[in-house]
Amino acid sequence: MKRTGRKKISRICCLAASAFFIIVPCTGVAGYCSMAARTSCLSAHGQIRNNLESTLKLLEMISGEPWMMPEDIPYQEKAGRLDQYNEIWGYQMIRAVDTYGGVYRADKEEAVSNLNSREYIQTLWVTNEPQITDVFLAGADGTTLNYTVAFAVGGDAKNNGAVFAAIYDSDVRAVLASQPVHTVLLGKNQQCMSGNDESLLGTTLESRLKGKKILGESLEEALLRVKNEESGTIWYFEGIVPTCYAFQNIGLDSGWTVLSSASYTDVAGELMPAIVFSGIGAILSLTAFILLCRQDDQEDSEIPGK
Structure with a gap:
């Protein structure tokens, strides 16, 4: 009985370790995305507002x-x-x-x-x-x-x-282009006015978010927050990739807003060692769990009457 109890605890520990190696990196990448977007947004905001x-x-x-x-x-x-x-x-x-x-x-x-x-x-x-x-x-x-x-x-x-x-x-675009992640300047109608991607010029934030799965709020609520709040973040799925928008209003009655975006794929390269380590840890933990389960099945099959 004691041996069976120890094996049960071992299986639980393996599952817990697997969950740890999966959940912690995911939340860590989310935090890193948010930090990267916020940092770029604040940097560009400070320079443009000062100007x-x-x-x-x-x-x-x-x-x-x-x-x-x-x-x-x-x-x-x-x-x-x-x-x-x-x-x-x-x-x-x-x-x-x-x-x-x-x-x-x-x-x-x-x-x-x-x-x-x-x-x-x-x-x-x-x-x-x-x-x-x-x-x-x-x-x-x-x-x-x-x-x-x-x-x-x-x-x-x-x-x-x-x-x-x-x-x-050209001066504004130089500030935006110098940021580590993609950063643009929105105008009074939340349209893209400047950035290093000319294909986005004139497109509105609404058109970029329309049809996307936004986490925790509707499209209308997200657009209102960008308009009315000083700063914040919006999380949504670009296809299957979680992506974070960080926004910061310039103020001074300009109606301008700096918007930076960072997705899981954007930061994956920088976090690759940690992701690989976590992936290996999750695989090893799941492998250990499967082996323990098979061992228990074999032992049960050897017991007469089972």
């Missing part, structure tokens, strides 16, 4: 300068002074905008373009609140992507005009 915040502060300072008022100096001269800010602070385009939406350069006396038809300028005229646009095609070459940050001069854009700065998408 945007410093741009807002610079424009706020410029908008309060007396020479930015319409009656102070000609707009061509304003543009010349703004070029100095471009050189000092490393911007390629800080421009003055008159009350009619005209944009000026230092080498032209007349406005070189007009922004009055742009939605963000119309909003600025009405609200006098800083405006931050989503990415848009801005260059004459048809390929340059920019974000625009605009500020009301003297707190009254309609009567004093505005000043704006362009943030180039």
Whole structure:
């Protein structure tokens, strides 16, 4: 009886060891996926937010300068002074905008373009609140992507005009591409604005998650969390592969969100030694369990009457 009891305990131990070698690595990989996605998301978020915040502060300072008022100096001269800010602070385009939406350069006396038809300028005229646009095609070459940050001069854009700065998408894309896992920047409608995968540009988070098995919540709940919460994670299955999205809202009334993704297959290479060790442990434990069961069956068959 004692021998039978010991064998039963041995079989239970083998099963427990097998479960340990299977469950622990799975939860460990999940934790590593979450950590990798969160780390990349936070890194990109910090750099993009700092860039945007410093741009807002610079424009706020410029908008309060007396020479930015319409009656102070000609707009061509304003543009010349703004070029100095471009050189000092490393911007390629800080421009003055008159009350009619005209944009000026230092080498032209007349406005070189007009922004009055742009939605963000119309909003600025009405609200006098800083405006931050989503990415848009801005260059004459048809390929340059920019974000625009605009500020009301003297707190009254309609009567004093505005000043704006362009943030180039190439700078944003460089930040996103430098992250260890795939990271993109979402816009106000949760559409992909920037990343190193051009095929995703313009696609929405909803379209990427639609039809996927999302863990613990519905698609609508996940989208609302990304919109309303400062940060968080979403787990879903990409086919049969568990995948983690980490998101972090940029804030500053931008409507931008950094989104990073890491799947089990993404991190498998880095965790391969642990996965192999766990796999071998699980196989050995199951093998021991099977051998113990067979040994018991053989012993039972040798007992008369069984």
